[in-house]
Amino acid sequence: MMSFVSYLVNGISLGSIYALIALGYTMVYGIAKMLNFAHGDIIMVGGFTVFTAMSTAWCPVWLSVVIGIVVCTVLGVVIEKVAYKPLRNAPPLAVLITAIGVSYLLQNLALLIFGSAARNFTSVAAGAPPFLTVFDDGRAPQFFTAVPADAAKPILTISMETFLSITVSVVIMIALTLFINKTKAGKAMLAVSEDKGAAQLMGINVNGTISLTFAIGSALAAVASVLMCSSYPQISPYTGSMPGIKAFVAAVFGGIGSIPGAMIGGILLGVIEQLSKAYISSQLSDAIVFLVLIIVLVVRPTGILGKKINEKV
Amino acid sequence: MAMLSIDKLEVYYGAINAIKGISFDVEQGEIIALIGANGAGKTTILHTITGLVGAKHGSIMFGGKDLTKTPAHKIVSMGMAHVPEGRRVFSQLTVYENLMLGAYTRKDKAEIQESLENVFKRFPRLEERRNQSAGTLSGGEQQMLAMGRALMSKPSIILMDEPSMGLSPLYVSEIFDIIQEINKSGTTVLLVEQNAKKALSIANRAYVLETGKIVLSGDAKDLMNDDSVKKAYLGE
Numbered sequence: 001m002m003s004f005v006s007y008l009v010n011g012i013s014l015g016s017i018y019a020l021i022a023l024g025y026t027m028v029y030g031i032a033k034m035l036n037f038a039h040g041d042i043i044m045v046g047g048f049t050v051f052t053a054m055s056t057a058w059c060p061v062w063l064s065v066v067i068g069i070v071v072c073t074v075l076g077v078v079i080e081k082v083a084y085k086p087l088r089n090a091p092p093l094a095v096l097i098t099a100i101g102v103s104y105l106l107q108n109l110a111l112l113i114f115g116s117a118a119r120n121f122t123s124v125a126a127g128a129p130p131f132l133t134v135f136d137d138g139r140a141p142q143f144f145t146a147v148p149a150d151a152a153k154p155i156l157t158i159s160m161e162t163f164l165s166i167t168v169s170v171v172i173m174i175a176l177t178l179f180i181n182k183t184k185a186g187k188a189m190l191a192v193s194e195d196k197g198a199a200q201l202m203g204i205n206v207n208g209t210i211s212l213t214f215a216i217g218s219a220l221a222a223v224a225s226v227l228m229c230s231s232y233p234q235i236s237p238y239t240g241s242m243p244g245i246k247a248f249v250a251a252v253f254g255g256i257g258s259i260p261g262a263m264i265g266g267i268l269l270g271v272i273e274q275l276s277k278a279y280i281s282s283q284l285s286d287a288i289v290f291l292v293l294i295i296v297l298v299v300r301p302t303g304i305l306g307k308k309i310n311e312k313v
Numbered sequence: 314m315a316m317l318s319i320d321k322l323e324v325y326y327g328a329i330n331a332i333k334g335i336s337f338d339v340e341q342g343e344i345i346a347l348i349g350a351n352g353a354g355k356t357t358i359l360h361t362i363t364g365l366v367g368a369k370h371g372s373i374m375f376g377g378k379d380l381t382k383t384p385a386h387k388i389v390s391m392g393m394a395h396v397p398e399g400r401r402v403f404s405q406l407t408v409y410e411n412l413m414l415g416a417y418t419r420k421d422k423a424e425i426q427e428s429l430e431n432v433f434k435r436f437p438r439l440e441e442r443r444n445q446s447a448g449t450l451s452g453g454e455q456q457m458l459a460m461g462r463a464l465m466s467k468p469s470i471i472l473m474d475e476p477s478m479g480l481s482p483l484y485v486s487e488i489f490d491i492i493q494e495i496n497k498s499g500t501t502v503l504l505v506e507q508n509a510k511k512a513l514s515i516a517n518r519a520y521v522l523e524t525g526k527i528v529l530s531g532d533a534k535d536l537m538n539d540d541s542v543k544k545a546y547l548g549e
Contacts, residue, residue, distance in 0.1 A: 184417070191403050191414055197365050198401040203389035203418035203466070 002134065002156040007278040008271065013162040013231065015270020016169030020224040021247030022254070022262035023176065024217030030193040030257040031213045034095045038079060038102035040244015042218050044110060046072045046225030047235045051121055061124050069222040076218025077211050085207070103241075110237035118239075123161055123230040131163035132156070165227040172223065173263050176216070180259060189213060193257070246273075249293050255306025264304060316341045316501055317362070317470060322371035322381075324354075324361050331357045333525040334371070339470065344492070344502040346512040346533060348546055349522035355505040356398050358522075359472050362503075363388050363395040375470075390418040394468035398475045398505075400459040404448030408439055411447050411458055415465030425465070432461040435491065453484035460491065470501040477508045489515055509546035513537045521546070 021043060028036045049071045053064035083102050087095045129146040134156040147154060180186035191199040192209045200206055228243060229235050246269060254265025269289060276288040296304065315338035324332035332354050339345045347355045360366040362373055364385030373380040376391045383391075394415075403411050412432060416425045433440040436457045442450060447458055456476055463471055473492065477485040485508065493515050496502050506512035513519055513533045521529035521542060529542065536542050 187406070187410060187414060188417065190406060194403050194405055195401050198397060198403065199414075200365060200385040201363060201389065201395045201397060201401075202414045202462075203386050204414075205384075205386045 003278070006156055006158070007274050009158055009162060009166075011271035011274030012267055013165040013270070014274060015250075015267035016166050017224050017228045017231070017266075018243065018247045018250045018270050019263045019266025020169055020172060020220045020227070021243060022250040022266045023173075023259065024220050025248050025251040026254070026256055026259060026262040027189075027213050027217050029251070030259075031189060032080075032084065032210050034084065034092065035099060035248070036084075036214075036217075037096070037099040037244070037248075038106060039217065039221060040240040040242075040247070041103050041106035041110075042072050042076060042221040042240065043225040043228070043243060044235070044237060044240030045075060045106060046222035047121065047229045047239055048110060048114060049222075050124075050226055050229070051119060051235055054122060054124075065124065065223075065226050068226060069219050072218045072222035072225075073215045076214040076221075080211060080214040085210075107237050107241070114237060116237060118234045118236040121229040121233045121235045123233050124226055125160040125164055125230060128160040130157050131160050132158040159231075161227070161231040165231060168223065168227060172220065176220075177259065185209075185212060246289065249289065253293055253296055253303055255303030258303070258305045261303055261305035268304075315339060316375070317503070318372075318374040319358075319362070320372045320374070322358070322361065322373065323369045324357055324366060325369050326357075331525055332361070332368075335522075335525070335527055336371075337520050337527065337530070339501060339503055341469075341501055342496075342499070343517045344496050344504060344515055346509075346516035346519040347503070347505045347522060348507075348509040348512055348519055350546075351507070352524070353522040354525040355522055356474055359395060359397075359474050359503070359505055362472060363393065389466050389468075392467075392469035393472070394463035394466045394470075395472045396459045396463045396474060396476060398478065400452075400455045402447040402450075402455050402458050402462070405446060407444050407446055408450070408458055409443045411462050412439070412465050415462035418466065424467075428465050428467055432464055435464075435494070436461050453480050453488070456480060456484070456488055457491075460488075460495075464495070464500075468500060470503065471495065472503045472505075474505045475507060476504070477506065477511060485511065509542070510537075513547075 021039065024039050025036065028034065028039070046068045050064045050068035053059045053067045054061060079102055083098050084095060087098060129144055131144065133142045133145070133147055133154045135152060136155045137152050180189060188199065188204045188209050189212070191202060191204055192206055196206050247266065250265035250269040251262045253269060254261030254263070272292055273285050273289050277285040280288060300306070317339040320336050322332055322335045323330065335358065347358065349355055357366060361368050362380060364380060364383060368381040371381070375393060378391065380388060403414065412429060416428060419425055438454055439457055439461055442454065447455065450458060460476070476488050476492065480488065489511050492502060492504065504512055504516065513536055516533040518531065519533045519536050520527050521536065529536065529539070
């Protein structure tokens, strides 16, 4: 029972990281109608930035994270301006190929600078006690305390990284939902995603709104990179590609273009992945994830929360 | 000087010359109708005025600025609103949210509130459906919403593209009554219509377009009695 809870919590934690990345995919798709396949590599850049900042002696953890977020935000906006904006009216395939090109560019730049070997990433919560420890010898569950040396082996431990991933992601998702639905800039994003021309007629700066979307998506990717590299403490130039693809699957799973869809899709994906690792096969877990995606798409081609497209003539 | 002055305007879609050197003026307080068959270039003219389509040659002077050199999103705050063809309301958003997007460039909350009340006074049905998503409205209601949304920017001139398209005859009369009311309350109207009879009946002056050129212009009443117009557009 306790091991199931542990797998479930780890799945939710991994899933919240996927959800953060998937939000970037889905928001950019909703606004710019393009699949930004370089999004996964933004995660890698974020990870390396934080890694480099933390390995300098003077930079505290919080500042490293802030630097990572700023670098990714700027990078996302610059990529959009340089690579995608000139293709605003080009066929979708040209944009897709460009995105794949940008992805390889970022990976190879990282290879050039950091080499191909994986580095050990120091968790941002290194040294912190676990969030929750449960013992079976009648002791009360312990929150935020180090396991005492004399204690029997705990039956359930939820690490600080797991706790952070879930909490940070939930806070970000709530904030993002409020931002989109309650602020003027958020409403402008919804308007642009539905009809760019009509949005311009309202006086909305469409290019500015697209930049803002890339900025938010990339900032979320930076946060996800910190959470992911802390939970799975390694970083290499390829770190971003698999989570990027998984998050893309999560976005499609939830219904691409839908913000709550990306959240639900991400968390479900993480849980399915962890549970299949635990109970079926750790080698097959990725295959199972993609199999579930295929089944969902056969049953619901628009994803879980995908909108039916009602085109009025 | 005319409020809106279009001079030797030429527009291309790729190699296709859609507008072939058109010039016309709109004076303050007028209702101007652009009439013509499908593909004559009426919608293209409106899209070029509000910057959705770029012009190749010519100028569009409004408020001392050439709109062909002004970014589309800066034109609303100059006092020009555009009710696009096919209404193009934001169907996922509520009626209220659509209206507030109409006031996107305005800052003063009290004034926005006043405009909202005016819109609700003019279109009571929008108030009833205030929290409904716009996609669930009927065609006529969506047309009212598109007009209300344009009025929320407090425009001095409003461009309307085929407001009667796809509406039942009952709604058509209502929409034309409203256009006249909007004009009486001080807003200049540039109206594009296929329903030439209705358009001429409320307009001061009109221009007749054929394949990207103005072939006829004059007082709306004169055009209504013009034999060629009667034959080609009024079905008499």
